[in-house]
Amino acid sequence: MAALGDLIQIDDGTVLVCGQELDVGRGQPDVANALVHRVGDTLVLVDTGVTAAFRAALREATERVGHWSRALVLTTHGHLDHVGNNDLADELGVPVEHYVPALDLDQMRDPASYWVRSFERIAGLAPLPAPPVLAGQVVSLFQPMRPFGATTRTYEERPLEGIRIGSLRFTGWTFADGAVRVLRSQGHCAGHVIVHLSDCGVLHLSDEGNGPCGAMADADQLKIQTVLGAVALLFEEGEATLLTDGHTFAVRRGAEVVPYLEGLLEQATALQEAALGLTGESGQVRPSAFTTRYAEAAAELGVGGANPNAMFAAMMAVNQLRELGLRPESGDVDAPWSRPPLHNP
Structure with a gap:
């Protein structure tokens, strides 16, 4: 079992930095995995997690991937466990670009209100405190929380691109002469994106694979299932060879990826059939x-x-x-x- 800050070396220029699970009772925030990658002279950070310990692990990973003279920080979505160390972009000492999804700006500015809205829907359904109290407890776990830096912009300030990968067509944005592809998915929450690093074959699913049914108030079940199917096809066609995500603390390789994604889709249909019976x-x-x-x-x-x-x-x-x-x-x-x-x- 990976521990917070463990580094999984994918190749000479790519490292997965492992996070940890949420434990509200113990006062432990969940911390999302982050990817550190170098393409040419550009350092690419995909998410920054949260906590000072994870920040230190990120810095260590940036030293492992070789020399870089510019940086690109990509936020997959605005949830607390993915954005707390975003101001690390200001400390890298090189020209930096940092992008976040526009649809997640409100929750990044005011996370308590976002979580109150999510918890209001379950008031009385689980033995939990009142929504504002619970939201305050959850948000307080994620410290320090610095989701914005001096260079932060939204992806949507760039022209939207049509991106073709194999037989599939996406919309999103490309960086580093097309080696880094940010693909709109918007299932786990309103602004969610996934990231394809074409030179090393990594597809970072972030939180789109967090179980067969999305939990958040702004989750879109159809989009979750659609992106899982699309990513499976990318692996079948050999357009991606390694799968990483936000919370399973592992790198899935080659032949194991498609059965894993198909399993999530099968769970989604089975769970909905069970729910219908209930x-x-x-x-x-x-x-x-x-x-x-x-x-x-x-x-x-x-x-x-x-x-x-x-x-x-x-x-x-x-x-x-x-x-x-x-x-x-x-x-x-x-x-x-x-x-x-x-x-x-």
Whole structure:
């Protein structure tokens, strides 16, 4: 099991810096993995994690990849565990560009409000404090939190590009003469991107593979599943050979990648089928009861995901109800959910 700050050497110019899992009870923030890569004379950092210890590991990794005279810092999305050390860009001592997704700026500026919105949906569904209290507790774990630097800009300030990789077409942005491709995915949260490093064959999925059902309020289940299928095809066509992500602390290579991604897609369909069965013939269910049974079904199916806990299980359950087309019948805590009538009464 990797420990916080462990370095996995992928090749002479590429290092995966390992993070850690979330443990709110122990006051431990989750820290996302980061990629450190050199292409030509350019240092590429994909995410910066959080905590001073992880920052030190990032600095060590930048010394392992060879000489560089400029730097490119790429933020895959605005969640706290990915952005806390972004101001490291200001300390590299070379010309730097730093890009973040425009759709995630609000949560980066005001993470407490973002998490309150996510937790309000599960009030009463899990034995958790009130949403503002819980959001404050979670956000306070991620220190120091410096998501912006002097050079920070949004990707969307650059012209959007059509990017062809093998038989697939994406939209996004390219850097380092096309060796670094930032591809829009927007499934795990509103602004999410994935990163393809073509010269070393690495595809960094970041958090798009965090389980078969996205948990956050701005998650898009269709986009998650679409990007998993697209990335599997990139590996089938040999356009990528190594898969990294934000939270599994490993490098997946070659033939193991496609079965892994197909497994996530199979889990998504199996979990949705199980959820459909839990709503019963009436199509009406109380979310508290559904959440308990949904977590049991996920365990029976062997469905995991990053940072499994009651909080994220409840968030996934609410998203799954919406994915099935159910809506709350009122604003009361634990009000029944059902399908809206197809015809006006």
